[in-house]
Amino acid sequence: MAQLDTKIKLYAAANGVANIDFLSDVKLQDDGDGVVYIHEWNLDIAEPTNTQLASYETAGNTAETLSGVLNKRANEYPSVKDQLDKIYHSGIDEWKKVIKATKDKYPK
Numbered sequence: 001m002a003q004l005d006t007k008i009k010l011y012a013a014a015n016g017v018a019n020i021d022f023l024s025d026v027k028l029q030d031d032g033d034g035v036v037y038i039h040e041w042n043l044d045i046a047e048p049t050n051t052q053l054a055s056y057e058t059a060g061n062t063a064e065t066l067s068g069v070l071n072k073r074a075n076e077y078p079s080v081k082d083q084l085d086k087i088y089h090s091g092i093d094e095w096k097k098v099i100k101a102t103k104d105k106y107p108k
Helices: 004-014 050-054 057-076 080-090 092-105
Strands: 026-030 036-041
Touching (some): 004 026, 004 036, 004 050, 004 057, 057 092, 080 092
Antiparallel strands (some): 026 036
């Protein structure tokens, strides 16, 4: 299930808002029961209904999965310094093999 903040970001983007500050623009709250909801809405677009937010479930799941894959890849790639060293000493084709191994391990 997609997180509420992900669905809000998708809703906002679809309505022309590129960035959201979850400390001032939209404040979420959990009263300790595990149910997160919109506590405060300070954007210039209408606050979404639950039905509107639910319509972003699939897109939200996709976005969160992709984000997880990209984070795993980023953590596993060699540093830029090591990548440049690999290219210098072994050539671009050997560097591509190193990068491809990580991409294959964490496919999109």
